Amino acid sequence: MKNIFKLFLLLCLAGFWSCDENSPTIPCLSCEGDEVTIEPTDKKILVEEFTGVRCVNCPAGSAEIENLLDIHGEQLIAVSIHAGFFSAPYANSKEDYTIPEGTALEGFLDSPLGYPTAVIDRKLFENQDDRQLSQSAWAGLIQEEKGQLSPLVLDLSLNFDEASRELTATTKIQPAETLTGDYRYSVMVIESGIKDVQLTPEGEIDDYEHKHVLRDMMTPFDGEAIDENFTVGVVIEKEHQMTVPDGWNSAKMSVIVLVHQTGDSKEIVQVEEKSLAD
Amino acid sequence: MKNLPLLIKVTAILLLIALGNQLAAQNDQQQDVSRLSGNFQSTASFYIPDSAIGAVGQPQYDRQLYGADAWLQLNYSNWGFDVGVRFDLFNNSQLLNPNGSYTAQGIGRWFIKKQVKKLGLSVGYLYDQIGSGIIFRAYEARGLAIDNALYGARATYDLTPNWQLKAFTGLQKRQFDTYAAVIKGFSAEGFIQPKDEKARWSLAPGIGIVGRTLDDQTVNTLVNTIATYDVVDSIGARYNTYAFTLYNTLTAGDFSWYVEGAYKTGEAYFDPFAIKTNRDGSTSLGKLGFSDGNILYTSLSYAGNGLGINLDAKRTEKFTFRVDPFQTGVQGFMNYLPALTRINTNRLNAYYNAAIQELGELAFQADITYAFSRKLRFNVNVSRIDNLSNELLYREYHFEGFYKYKRKWTLSAGVQVQNYNQEVYEVKPGVPIVKTFTPFAEFLYKFNRKKSIRIESQVMLTDQDFGNWLFGLVEFNVAPHWSFTVSEMYNFSPTKRTDGVALSYPRVDVFYTSGANRYSLSFVKQVQGIVCAGGVCRLEPSFSGVRLSVNSSF
Numbered sequence: 001m002k003n004i005f006k007l008f009l010l011l012c013l014a015g016f017w018s019c020d021e022n023s024p025t026i027p028c029l030s031c032e033g034d035e036v037t038i039e040p041t042d043k044k045i046l047v048e049e050f051t052g053v054r055c056v057n058c059p060a061g062s063a064e065i066e067n068l069l070d071i072h073g074e075q076l077i078a079v080s081i082h083a084g085f086f087s088a089p090y091a092n093s094k095e096d097y098t099i100p101e102g103t104a105l106e107g108f109l110d111s112p113l114g115y116p117t118a119v120i121d122r123k124l125f126e127n128q129d130d131r132q133l134s135q136s137a138w139a140g141l142i143q144e145e146k147g148q149l150s151p152l153v154l155d156l157s158l159n160f161d162e163a164s165r166e167l168t169a170t171t172k173i174q175p176a177e178t179l180t181g182d183y184r185y186s187v188m189v190i191e192s193g194i195k196d197v198q199l200t201p202e203g204e205i206d207d208y209e210h211k212h213v214l215r216d217m218m219t220p221f222d223g224e225a226i227d228e229n230f231t232v233g234v235v236i237e238k239e240h241q242m243t244v245p246d247g248w249n250s251a252k253m254s255v256i257v258l259v260h261q262t263g264d265s266k267e268i269v270q271v272e273e274k275s276l277a278d
Numbered sequence: 279m280k281n282l283p284l285l286i287k288v289t290a291i292l293l294l295i296a297l298g299n300q301l302a303a304q305n306d307q308q309q310d311v312s313r314l315s316g317n318f319q320s321t322a323s324f325y326i327p328d329s330a331i332g333a334v335g336q337p338q339y340d341r342q343l344y345g346a347d348a349w350l351q352l353n354y355s356n357w358g359f360d361v362g363v364r365f366d367l368f369n370n371s372q373l374l375n376p377n378g379s380y381t382a383q384g385i386g387r388w389f390i391k392k393q394v395k396k397l398g399l400s401v402g403y404l405y406d407q408i409g410s411g412i413i414f415r416a417y418e419a420r421g422l423a424i425d426n427a428l429y430g431a432r433a434t435y436d437l438t439p440n441w442q443l444k445a446f447t448g449l450q451k452r453q454f455d456t457y458a459a460v461i462k463g464f465s466a467e468g469f470i471q472p473k474d475e476k477a478r479w480s481l482a483p484g485i486g487i488v489g490r491t492l493d494d495q496t497v498n499t500l501v502n503t504i505a506t507y508d509v510v511d512s513i514g515a516r517y518n519t520y521a522f523t524l525y526n527t528l529t530a531g532d533f534s535w536y537v538e539g540a541y542k543t544g545e546a547y548f549d550p551f552a553i554k555t556n557r558d559g560s561t562s563l564g565k566l567g568f569s570d571g572n573i574l575y576t577s578l579s580y581a582g583n584g585l586g587i588n589l590d591a592k593r594t595e596k597f598t599f600r601v602d603p604f605q606t607g608v609q610g611f612m613n614y615l616p617a618l619t620r621i622n623t624n625r626l627n628a629y630y631n632a633a634i635q636e637l638g639e640l641a642f643q644a645d646i647t648y649a650f651s652r653k654l655r656f657n658v659n660v661s662r663i664d665n666l667s668n669e670l671l672y673r674e675y676h677f678e679g680f681y682k683y684k685r686k687w688t689l690s691a692g693v694q695v696q697n698y699n700q701e702v703y704e705v706k707p708g709v710p711i712v713k714t715f716t717p718f719a720e721f722l723y724k725f726n727r728k729k730s731i732r733i734e735s736q737v738m739l740t741d742q743d744f745g746n747w748l749f750g751l752v753e754f755n756v757a758p759h760w761s762f763t764v765s766e767m768y769n770f771s772p773t774k775r776t777d778g779v780a781l782s783y784p785r786v787d788v789f790y791t792s793g794a795n796r797y798s799l800s801f802v803k804q805v806q807g808i809v810c811a812g813g814v815c816r817l818e819p820s821f822s823g824v825r826l827s828v829n830s831s832f
Binding site for chain 2: 111138
């Protein structure tokens with residue numbers, strides 16, 4: 001018996017000795033007064049948040065998205081997709097924010113296990129089960145995505161006619177290097193500043209501000225095939241048009257274009273956003 | 279798993295089996311007997327959309343229409359070796375993610391075990407636990423897609439017939455892959471009995487340590503996450519976390535007393551209810567915290583003279599122990615915290631379940647059974663769970679009586695009263711405590727040695743959540759092969775949650791048993807609810823469709 005406990009004590013001490021590790025140093029990107037330096041990179045990051053007006057925990061996720069946008073500035077682009085069983089509108093909701101493309105994207109980008117959930121650059125990260133990521137992982141993985149160079153430059157220009165409400169999005173895709181493989185191209189239309197019902201930890205709030213809501217897509221949900229080859233010096237131009245419905249506030253609307261891979265890897269190669277008000 | 283091609287693994291196991299057979303055949307002096315055993319379990323589901331009960335909007339209802347899960351386990355023993363291999367299949371499965379569709383199949387488990395005198399050696403995918411599992415438990419709960427097998431190696435050493443040391447190291451299984459964190463552990467367990475054979479007491483003490491080392495990728499993600507925090511929320515991060523436990527079972531006469539205390543060193547964990555300060559000064563919910571944790575668990579039982587008493591108590595404080603801090607739901611648990619609530623089997627009595635609160639709870643349970651005679655007995659169960667701020671989480675009072683008339687019929691009846699903090703357990707802010715009053719009864723009548731009928735009914739009365747429920751079931755058995763059941767769960771006097779619409783959930787089952795094989799065909803309308811396996815729970819969506827299942831052991 002004594003020998004057993006001596007042995008055990010020895011192992012305990014060895015265990016505690018192991019606790020004396022070189023712990024990682026934590027920088028502070030969010031400290032007040034600190035200048036947040038954007039890494040010199042061409043690659044922007046897209047975070048696709050899946051949400052719903054009946055999702056009580058989603059406002060916390062949305063707040064975290066805003067915090068991350070504040071930290072990363074223009075390098076991070078966000079879209080909130082209303083989809084899944086939390087997204088059915090209330091009887092007193094002004095609108096139903098679910099759209100077929102959003103529902104299709106939820107299935108396309110792995111169905112979430114819980115909410116809040118988001119997909120970052122449509123990437124399957126190491127140590128993750130699928131593309132849908134819980135709130136706890138967003139900040140760290142977005143930080144890891146920073147600093148990457150993209151082989152594509154997206155030059156997005158918008159033409160919006162207030163009278164006819166015709167919106168034309170023109171994108172010039174300029175390859176910085178020659179690429180092979182299959183790529184697709186998606187165009188999303190989003191709107192912020194929408195005041196409508198949302199379930200929150202404080203209960204149902206009638207004038208909750210919904211931001212970055214996916215309103216429509218000018219392409220199929222999984223994008224349009226890019227038939228042209230990505231060759232250095234050859235600019236590929238894409239143009240899409242739509243009529244913006246009357247109820248949508250063009251001053252709060254943006255267009256997001258993204259070029260992404262096809263097949264098993266759906267990873268985004270480059271993404272760009274432009275406001276209709278610009 | 280990912281480092282070894284499937285073919286090599288299967289071939290190696292089959293070769294080992296063949297080698298074992300050959301050696302047994304060649305060596306007449308060997309007394310070992312070759313033994314092959316196994317079991318098969320499968321369920322095929324055919325989905326029929328039903329928007330009235332919310333069985334829509336998922337890939338299975340929209341386009342796949344079919345899903346299946348199956349497991350085949352083979353065990354072979356010979357020449358001192360135990361080997362096993364299991365084939366797992368998930369086709370359009372909802373098990374892993376009730377909102378999604380998971381398709382994968384392959385070798386889900388293999389193991390090799392060998393006893394060399396006092397030394398026991400095991401490699402492969404291993405199930406094991408230390409004590410009651412509070413600091414480490416590698417286990418499988420198929421209904422929740424939990425398979426926390428340790429993919430690694432384990433050695434045991436029998437110091438004496440009553441004392442054993444155990445050490446293990448490996449990675450936790452993640453479907454057909456593994457998590458990256460390295461897990462290691464050690465335990466020493468014994469059994470002490472007085473030499474005087476008349477003495478009626480014994481001790482079964484034990485002690486254990488588990489360590490977990492996070493991989494660089496996870497720590498980088500952790501550091502990058504914390505780096506975005508305001509200085510008031512900033513915390514540290516560590517690669518290594520250790521958990522220690524000390525436990526003992528004292529048996530004295532008709533009494534048995536188990537006590538276990540455990541401590542976990544500090545680590546980062548995600549608290550979805552913690553208030554986080556954002557860069558612009560606003561606040562939101564959910565952030566990583568850093569804390570050590572502890573738990574104290576005890577269970578006292580008595581059995582004798584027709585009386586059985588179990589008294590349990592547990593205090594948990596920040597004892598979340600997962601394979602990495604980014605795992606959510608029921609995935610990535612390294613341990614198992616015992617649930618201190620009654621395991622109810624009746625449909626409505628089991629509708630509201632108290633999931634384990636790993637960040638903090640204070641739980642008590644008393645279960646008393648008294649048999650007046652072979653004909654008549656009573657059971658009383660009381661459980662009470664609060665959080666560490668004395669906020670009510672769960673109360674259950676369960677009274678039940680059983681009466682058996684010769685071998686002709688049996689009647690059991692009782693009442694259950696529950697207070698269920700839906701706001702906490704289902705994260706539904708603002709909803710009131712669900713208060714239920716549920717009378718129930720079950721009657722079994724045997725027509726003759728072959729034919730019997732069982733009738734079961736419960737009425738749940740509540741003003742909250744879905745409102746009142748009625749459940750009825752009739753089961754007709756023709757031994758030894760057939761069993762037919764028809765049941766209905768009906769939401770009479772519904773609340774505004776269903777917009778006043780009364781929902782109906784009928785179910786019809788046919789079971790056929792032939793020896794060790796059991797087949798079932800079911801038409802199912804299943805209500806959305808919390809599904810638990812010993813306190814580990816998750817929300818399960820509604821189901822509408824037909825299920826076909828086959829179970830076999832050999």
